[in-house]
Amino acid sequence: MRKAVLQYAAGPLIIFASVMNLLAQGPPINTDTPIMLGLEGSGIRAFAKFVRKATLLQDGKEIADALDRDVTVRITPLAVPYNLLSDRFQVGVVIPFMNIDLDSRLQDISSTGIGDVSIFAKYLLYQHDRKLETFRVGVKATIKLPSGDENTSPALGTGSTDYAFSMVAGWLKNRVGVYWEGIYSQNTSHGQTDFGNSFAYNLAFGYRLLPTVYETYPSPQLNGFLEINGTTAGRNKVNGEEIADSGGTTVFLSPGLQYVGGRRWLIEASFQYPAINEPNGTQLATDWTVSVGTRILIF
Amino acid sequence: MKRIFPWRTILASCSIALIISTVLLADQKRATVRVDGLSCPFCAFGLEKKLKAIAGVEKLEIKVNDGLAILNFADSAKIDEKLIAKKVKEAGFTPGEIKITSSKEKKMETNGQKISLNIKGMSCDRCVSRVTDALKKVDCVREVKVDLETGEATFVCTDANFDKTKFVQTINDLGFQAELENK
Numbered sequence: 001m002r003k004a005v006l007q008y009a010a011g012p013l014i015i016f017a018s019v020m021n022l023l024a025q026g027p028p029i030n031t032d033t034p035i036m037l038g039l040e041g042s043g044i045r046a047f048a049k050f051v052r053k054a055t056l057l058q059d060g061k062e063i064a065d066a067l068d069r070d071v072t073v074r075i076t077p078l079a080v081p082y083n084l085l086s087d088r089f090q091v092g093v094v095i096p097f098m099n100i101d102l103d104s105r106l107q108d109i110s111s112t113g114i115g116d117v118s119i120f121a122k123y124l125l126y127q128h129d130r131k132l133e134t135f136r137v138g139v140k141a142t143i144k145l146p147s148g149d150e151n152t153s154p155a156l157g158t159g160s161t162d163y164a165f166s167m168v169a170g171w172l173k174n175r176v177g178v179y180w181e182g183i184y185s186q187n188t189s190h191g192q193t194d195f196g197n198s199f200a201y202n203l204a205f206g207y208r209l210l211p212t213v214y215e216t217y218p219s220p221q222l223n224g225f226l227e228i229n230g231t232t233a234g235r236n237k238v239n240g241e242e243i244a245d246s247g248g249t250t251v252f253l254s255p256g257l258q259y260v261g262g263r264r265w266l267i268e269a270s271f272q273y274p275a276i277n278e279p280n281g282t283q284l285a286t287d288w289t290v291s292v293g294t295r296i297l298i299f
Numbered sequence: 300m301k302r303i304f305p306w307r308t309i310l311a312s313c314s315i316a317l318i319i320s321t322v323l324l325a326d327q328k329r330a331t332v333r334v335d336g337l338s339c340p341f342c343a344f345g346l347e348k349k350l351k352a353i354a355g356v357e358k359l360e361i362k363v364n365d366g367l368a369i370l371n372f373a374d375s376a377k378i379d380e381k382l383i384a385k386k387v388k389e390a391g392f393t394p395g396e397i398k399i400t401s402s403k404e405k406k407m408e409t410n411g412q413k414i415s416l417n418i419k420g421m422s423c424d425r426c427v428s429r430v431t432d433a434l435k436k437v438d439c440v441r442e443v444k445v446d447l448e449t450g451e452a453t454f455v456c457t458d459a460n461f462d463k464t465k466f467v468q469t470i471n472d473l474g475f476q477a478e479l480e481n482k
Contacts, residue, residue: 027341037342037391087345087391129336129393131366172338213449217343217361260341297344 028204029256029270029291030229032168032181034124034138036083036090038297043264045079047293051286058282067104069284071154074099075115081122088124093117100154115148116157122168133173140166150190159190177206196234196247203228218263227254229272235280248279250286264297330370330378333395334387337366346390353382366395411441411457415480418450418470426475433469437461451480 027033051073056065081092096115102108119142126137142164148157166183181202187195204227211219230251235242256270272289279285337343340363350368351359355376360369368387372378380397387394421427427445430452434443439458445451452470456463463479470477 027339035339035342035391037339037346038344086389127336127393131333131335131395132338132364134336134338174338177339213446214340214363217340217347217363219340219363221340263344263347266341 027223027258028177028179028202028206028225028227029258029268029293030227030252030254030272031179031202031204032122032140032166033179034122034136034168034170035134035172036081036087036122036124036138038263043081043295043297045077045081045293045295047075047077047291049073049075049077049289049291049293051075051289053284053286055277055285055287056282057277057279057285060278063282065284067106069102069104071103071284072101090122091120092122093119096148098148098156100156102154109153111149111152111154111156113149113152113156116144117147118142118144133171135169135171137167137169140164140168142166146190158187158195160188160195162187162195175208175212177204179204179206192238194237194240196236198231198233198247200229200231202230220262221260223258223260225254225256225258225270227256227270228252228275229254230276243281245279245281245283248283249276250274250279251276252286252289256291265294267292267294269293328372328376328378329400330372330380330383331398331400332368332370332383332387333397334361334366334368335393335395337361337363337392342391346387346392349386349390350383353379353386411439411455412459414454414456414463414466416452416466416470416477417480418445418452418475418477420475421445421447421450423447429473430470430475433473434466437466437469452477 027035051071053071053073054069056063056069075096075098077094077096079092079094081090083090095117097113098115099110099112101110120140122138122140124136124138126135128135144158144162144164146157146159146161149155150157150159162185164183164185166181168179168181170177170179172178179202181200183200183202185198185200187197189195204225206223206225208214208221209224210222214221228251230249232249233247235244236246237243251274252272253275254270254272256268258266258268260266268291270291272291274286274288277285334346337346343361343363346368347359347361350356350370353370355372355378356370357373358371361367362369370383378399380399383397384394418430421430424447427447430445431443434440434445434452434454437456439456439461441455441457443452443454456466467477467479
């Protein structure tokens, strides 16, 4: 019974984690930003994100997987934010196109389609500007809708409507940028499964590598990022009983590069390596993720 | 013989004089606005869009490193400082001081030759001050800017006959290594 539940829950949770990560995309690559201007404002963002899970961990230690499971998630989310009325308020939608392959000794299964769509609203709460310096704080609310098919295997959605509230802050001065984000996700249930709530925390350090002195706008620009992206999730419950092999903590160390080529586009890439990988009980853990993406300003 | 008063000639002369005086007196204006918070250059798209939309703006330059937006207006345009400040705010930034200059002042500012020196050996703000002060002591020198990060000093020399190697010597005498930049 427990294994069946796990198999049912594994797919949607992977997807959910991926989508929540995407919602955190901003000019730091995996962390959100309170700045909603220019390429951080009304534009299309598209990413190709690859998540690889093939290591079985038991209480944080690697063990042999009798089923030799290997999960690859390819997710291409399309995010369309739009600044409403002013550059202090933004609404948007994120539509993830998913492909999940689950290979094991028992069977090889695959699902492709649209995952759980999210809608969000972000508001700039505080802004303090000085010459070549800004500090801003924003709040964000996200609703994840059960649009992904939860009946396929692996499932493309969780089947639940979940709510996330986040606070995001950013400080930029000359060539340096520091961003912080905390996201609390109030997850609901589907069928007999209550999904555990989670808290995600992101910290990003950005540095403009080139040009050393930015004279006149627009000029090409190369930025380097080092991010820490962590998530701690509570255990799921089935019929009120906690599932030991669910939830846990993962903290990624994420270096990335971003090239701003002009007024209306940038390309970026990030690699995420789990510095802390402590899923509860026995679970397949994320080995790494790679994101390659672009943002195009259309409005 | 009937003497004809030369109305046509006078009218034509007046018209030409009017045109010439208009051209000579044409006073193209420039507004320089300090834009606070301009620390992410890729955020400047909206600022450019909003400022360019102001009536009469012919050219716009956003100097990110100086935190300035420079708007060049058409001759006949009326500059509304409040509108400029409003547009900066709408673009998501904080407007600072707005300075209006005419083309005559602009000409005065840019009279002379712009000179750049590459200086090696500067390591702190104190070095920047020493270099700046030394250059300012030279009679023909105006508008000195010294950048510690790039090691570049730029200034305007109003005397075309001044021996530029003296600038190099002045800086070298301070213990740095300077050379004229070929621009």
